[in-house]
Amino acid sequence: MHHTPEPSEPRLLGDQSWHAHAACHPTHHHEVDPDLFFPEPDEMDRIREAKSLCAQCPVRKTCLDAALENGDREGIRGGMTEEEREPLHSKLEHRLDYARVNATLAGRDVHLTKSERRAVVRAAYQADIPSERLAWLIKITHEHADKLYRRTRRELRNRTVEQTQLDRTDTVIGFERPTPPASLTRQRDDLGRAA
Template sequence: MRYKTTNDSPAPDLRGIADHSWHTRGSCHGMDPARADKLFFHTPRDHQAVAEAKRTCATCPVKKDCFNYAVDNQVRYGIWGGLTDKERQPWLANLSKRLDYDRVRAAFQGRDVHLSTAERSTVIHHAYLRGWSPERVAYLLSADLDWIRDLMREAAHVIEDRDRYWGLDEADDAGGERPKDDESTISDGPRRLQTHALIASLGKAA
């Protein structure tokens, strides 16, 4: 079954990959480079610098953008978005499994946003359901055409397998409950025939 719908939802509040305009609105913007390095790229045991950096990030208006940038680019050092590198590890470890539908919707609206493996797979599946061509999807994701063709072929197999068995369980349930096996109704005739045939063949062999 295929559905083609119109997406009239508002544009997600996500920045493109090349959009760094949020830098100038950060609380750390204009800070002396030596002081910024000491606070945000501190030594491992400099807890005082960590605390001061987090106080600076607490009131930053672009703290979320800073965090998203660090996670999307897998930055594994320094304080970004008010979190240290160790505190960002859970997000970095599960980055490929992240499924943010705001990013999926933004991608369909032409925004150049970072997509995880799960989000890109969702985009491919929805594009196939919408009847998009591989060339259009490749242009949308700025990806290799042959690679997109392979992904859309895999998506087609997955969706066809899903549609092939869609509703079979409901159809079986609609027909009523299946009768339970009763020992009195089970016929063991074929079992006897097989047994007699086996005995006869063994007798001939003897």
């Protein structure tokens, strides 16, 4: 029996088991023409039919994520046409999904964007996860993990120095810095506990 990822659970790298749960997966009782998902731009009836099938699909989000992560630019994937997915492809490297960050910190092998990878490194550093473990989590050498921790330490130190300077300026001018909303503080705490 295959494991179907929950909607909020990122799929593992290389995991294709979700295909068996897709609404477009052909079976003996449900024949689906794969060409339906590769219509010409002016074939509106075929596009509507494909999107209608996608709308019923329990793994639609996983399908869309897989298309974006694999750079699949052809056909209808995850209920979106090539043109509808194009802006998502260009923004993918900036995606920051904390479910993926937490899954990685918990030892799952998921696709990470550059932003998510930086968040994993920062969260691991702040949680005092050894660099050997970070190296294993994100599939890099121990030396590279040490380098990323040095960079993170420097970034956090510089941010603390800048914050202290801003606080001094605010005190001199007479302004008080607002406290971050509890939801942001809680989100940071959750991230740290995931490891």
